[in-house]
Amino acid sequence: xxxxxxxxxxxxxxxxxxxxxxxxxxxxxxxxxxxxxxxxxxxxxxxxxxxxxxxxxxxxxxxxxxxxxxxxxxxxxxxxxxxxxxxxxxxxxxxxxxxxxxxxxxxxxxxxxxxxxxxxxxxxxxxxxxxxxxxxxxxx
Amino acid sequence: xxxxxxxxxxxxxxxxxxxxxxxxxxxxxxxxxxxxxxxxxxxxxxxxxxxxxxxxxxxxxxxxxxxxxxxxxxxxxxxxxxxxxxxxxxxxxxxxxxxxxxxxxxxxxxxxxxxxxxxxxxxxxxxxxxxxxxxxxxxxxxxxxxxxxxxxxxxxxxxxxxxxxxxxxxxxxxxxxxxxxxxxxxxxxxxxxxxxxxxxxxxxxxxxxxxxxxxxxxxxxxxxxxxxxxxxxxxxxxxxxxxxxxxxxxxxxxxxxxxxxxxxxxxxxxxxxxxxxxxxxxxxxxxxxxxxxxxxxxxxxxxxxxxxxxxxxxxxxxxxxxxxxxxxxxxxxxxxxxxxxxxxxxxxxxxxxxxxxxxxxxxxxxxxxxxxxxxxxxxxxxxxxxxxxxxxxxxxxxxxxxxxxx
Numbered sequence: 001x002x003x004x005x006x007x008x009x010x011x012x013x014x015x016x017x018x019x020x021x022x023x024x025x026x027x028x029x030x031x032x033x034x035x036x037x038x039x040x041x042x043x044x045x046x047x048x049x050x051x052x053x054x055x056x057x058x059x060x061x062x063x064x065x066x067x068x069x070x071x072x073x074x075x076x077x078x079x080x081x082x083x084x085x086x087x088x089x090x091x092x093x094x095x096x097x098x099x100x101x102x103x104x105x106x107x108x109x110x111x112x113x114x115x116x117x118x119x120x121x122x123x124x125x126x127x128x129x130x131x132x133x134x135x136x137x138x139x140x
Numbered sequence: 141x142x143x144x145x146x147x148x149x150x151x152x153x154x155x156x157x158x159x160x161x162x163x164x165x166x167x168x169x170x171x172x173x174x175x176x177x178x179x180x181x182x183x184x185x186x187x188x189x190x191x192x193x194x195x196x197x198x199x200x201x202x203x204x205x206x207x208x209x210x211x212x213x214x215x216x217x218x219x220x221x222x223x224x225x226x227x228x229x230x231x232x233x234x235x236x237x238x239x240x241x242x243x244x245x246x247x248x249x250x251x252x253x254x255x256x257x258x259x260x261x262x263x264x265x266x267x268x269x270x271x272x273x274x275x276x277x278x279x280x281x282x283x284x285x286x287x288x289x290x291x292x293x294x295x296x297x298x299x300x301x302x303x304x305x306x307x308x309x310x311x312x313x314x315x316x317x318x319x320x321x322x323x324x325x326x327x328x329x330x331x332x333x334x335x336x337x338x339x340x341x342x343x344x345x346x347x348x349x350x351x352x353x354x355x356x357x358x359x360x361x362x363x364x365x366x367x368x369x370x371x372x373x374x375x376x377x378x379x380x381x382x383x384x385x386x387x388x389x390x391x392x393x394x395x396x397x398x399x400x401x402x403x404x405x406x407x408x409x410x411x412x413x414x415x416x417x418x419x420x421x422x423x424x425x426x427x428x429x430x431x432x433x434x435x436x437x438x439x440x441x442x443x444x445x446x447x448x449x450x451x452x453x454x455x456x457x458x459x460x461x462x463x464x465x466x467x468x469x470x471x472x473x474x475x476x477x478x479x480x481x482x483x484x485x486x487x488x489x490x491x492x493x494x495x496x497x498x499x500x501x502x503x504x505x506x507x508x509x510x511x512x513x514x515x516x517x518x519x520x521x522x523x524x525x526x527x528x529x530x531x532x533x534x535x536x537x538x539x540x541x542x543x544x545x546x
Contacts, residue, residue, distance in 0.1 A: 020160070020493050021493075021540075021544075024489075024490060024493065024544075025544060028486075028544060028545065052484075052485040052488075052500060052501050052516075053483060053485040054515075073483055073515065074483040074485040074486050075483065075486050075545070076485065076486050076489050076490075077485065112489075
């Protein structure tokens with residue numbers, strides 16, 4: 001599936017939630033289920049300190065694709081991270097750099113990813129792009 | 141309690157707003173309070189009827205505007221019972237007031253090796269300006285430690301106070317915990333050794349009666365926006381003798397007597413510290429806010445808020461795994477807590493969806509959070525327009541979230 005197809009899939013999933021409570025229950029569920037962030041990656045250099053919650057991001061190349069792993073101390077933040085990873089991880093740097101994350105707005109989470117929010121997610125998205133730029137430069 | 145809460149709520153138009161389709165319940169009053177219609181009207185009247193630059197015009201509007209600005213100063217003077225109106229300096233807020241003192245007091249009186257004493261529960265705005273002086277002048281910042289209840293360890297003060305300490309700068313009430321500090325005791329101890337004291341009243345001015353002469357503090361600072369007034373206006377009260385001896389802070393118009401390229405002489409108090417065009421719409425708004433508070437009565441406000449604090453503390457105590465931070469005997473209407481392992485951001489986000497505004501995070505008091513070894517708390521802080529019914533909604537909301545995370 002392409003990045004846009006996965007975004008469509010997520011928008012579709014979220015459209016079945018009538019109530020905000022269902023939406024956040026789901027975010028909490030996928031936040032709780034997000035695994036794979038190794039303790040050895042929990043380093044100062046991977047930490048994005050928001051005013052409200054902490055986010056750790058790790059990225060590595062496997063073949064020509066970037067594998068992102070991330071974690072947060074807040075579950076809702078972690079749920080949103082899980083969605084971002086689902087969309088952007090296991091993609092080539094070009095795919096990531098050419099993508100536009102329209103799903104965030106569509107499923108009503110734009111608030112969490114606006115620059116005025118201090119939950120670390122905005123910096124995390126920037127960091128994910130920076131990794132893509134760096135890996136692309138390395139490939140060249 | 142003869143407070144007409146329904147009438148008071150009608151005075152605040154923002155309380156009619158809805159958030160995510162729910163009626164707004166606002167418990168972030170320690171961050172900023174809402175504004176009654178009389179304050180909004182007072183500010184808007186300035187611009188509609190007499191806006192003009194002050195202290196310099198011969199024309200009618202300038203005189204009217206100057207009068208309004210100076211009347212506001214007198215309102216502040218009477219509100220805090222300062223001896224002179226020129227001891228009231230208008231600033232942009234508490235933060236600027238503290239920076240002004242740090243800069244001007246520092247430049248005039250401090251030398252390398254001198255010490256400033258604060259406390260462990262200060263807001264960053266009463267820590268960082270002094271740390272800047274550590275770098276600039278080479279002074280040393282020390283602090284009075286707290287106990288687990290969030291009270292100052294008063295018995296340490298006698299050991300901490302010595303001849304190197306040139307100023308004690310301390311919060312009247314803790315923004316993160318609500319602790320009311322025994323400032324009168326501290327002032328007396330300090331004055332016995334001729335050490336001046338600055339009180340950060342940002343969290344106190346809206347909750348308790350402040351009488352600067354009775355306290356005998358040397359400086360008292362606060363913001364208008366936490367006292368139902370406009371943002372961008374604040375107050376620095378300073379004893380005349382100190383203010384006269386201190387160097388000016390900002391240079392510019394208004395604060396000078398004569399300027400030539402050979403040298404400049406400065407204006408007298410309070411203008412010496414008010415460079416540039418003052419925020420006269422802010423001062424007029426603050427004056428209206430003070431009039432509003434006085435009309436209800438600060439004593440009655442304190443009594444009502446204390447009732448809310450006790451009610452909320454009792455109700456919250458029934459929630460399993462709740463931990464309170466700040467259990468001092470003397471407390472203002474601020475409650476800081478955590479529930480089980482739920483991250484403050486998660487709880488705050490969910491409450492927001494229910495229309496309930498609380499504060500989450502470290503409350504700009506990271507040294508205090510380090511003491512408790514927590515990243516932050518959830519803070520509910522009450523004002524005159526809050527009700528028991530709103531507190532019930534908060535409890536319901538928290539219960540829903542706890543179930544979801546359980």
